[in-house]
Amino acid sequence: MAEILGTFEQAVLLAIARPKTPLGKQRYGRAVLKEVQHRLNREVTAGAVYATLDRLEKKGLISSEVREGDEQRGGLPRRYFSIEPDGIRALNETKAAVDRVWSGVPWPLKGAV
Amino acid sequence: MAEILGTFEQAVLLAIARPKTPLGKQRYGRAVLKEVQHRLNREVTAGAVYATLDRLEKKGLISSEVREGDEQRGGLPRRYFSIEPDGIRALNETKAAVDRVWSGVPWPLKGAV
């Protein structure tokens, strides 16, 4: 079943999936939030990202693991996320669908002032 | 206000906006439906398309006009849609945002069997 993702879901999923995160391997909530804000170029609340993260996990597209005691920070627990095979598949299918929708359309479209 | 569109909205809007519709100038509901199904490569109900069309019109991204008596068909009225400047802008902004989200990501992503 073609699992087509929404625009925001793609942003969140890709923040985790992209090969070389500017943030290194820091794939925990807040880092994902920053990456999403950067790519989307606008303010996004933490709640928006976490809610999406929870839903993606529930669908099996990503998984998470809470790790305690980080070297640098005190014993602050953080939840790290990783992408699952289904997540990669969904991302690929979504991009293919969006590309098909845009194929043959000259971009940017003219007409708007 | 960055008006970012969802995946389905893009498909519907582009069915109307694309320069050379395979269907000619037939930009009425059913024709849009067929074009969307073709691009998305899956079944989509008429209700899904019309509901989206209504919402896009309410937001001012498209406009519609009911025309009676078509030459070929009897006096069958059809609702024709056209894209508005705001619709073109939304489409352009959305594509720019999605491209930014995917930028630097090798595609297709590897990892899924």
Next chain:
DNA sequence: TGTACACGTCTACATTGTAGAATGTCAAGA
């Protein structure tokens, strides 16, 4: 201690995505 942060959780609601039934018209054939 108190004042910033950094991180994550939870609640709640608006917007989108999508199905399916209902209604009405024309065209073709029984």
Next chain:
DNA sequence: TCTTGACATTCTACAATGTAGACGTGTACA
């Protein structure tokens, strides 16, 4: 003329997604 089917649109309804904002807790440092 009655029936059937394709074509078109509308309406109702609900599930999924998008998004804000408040809250709790631990850390760092003045």
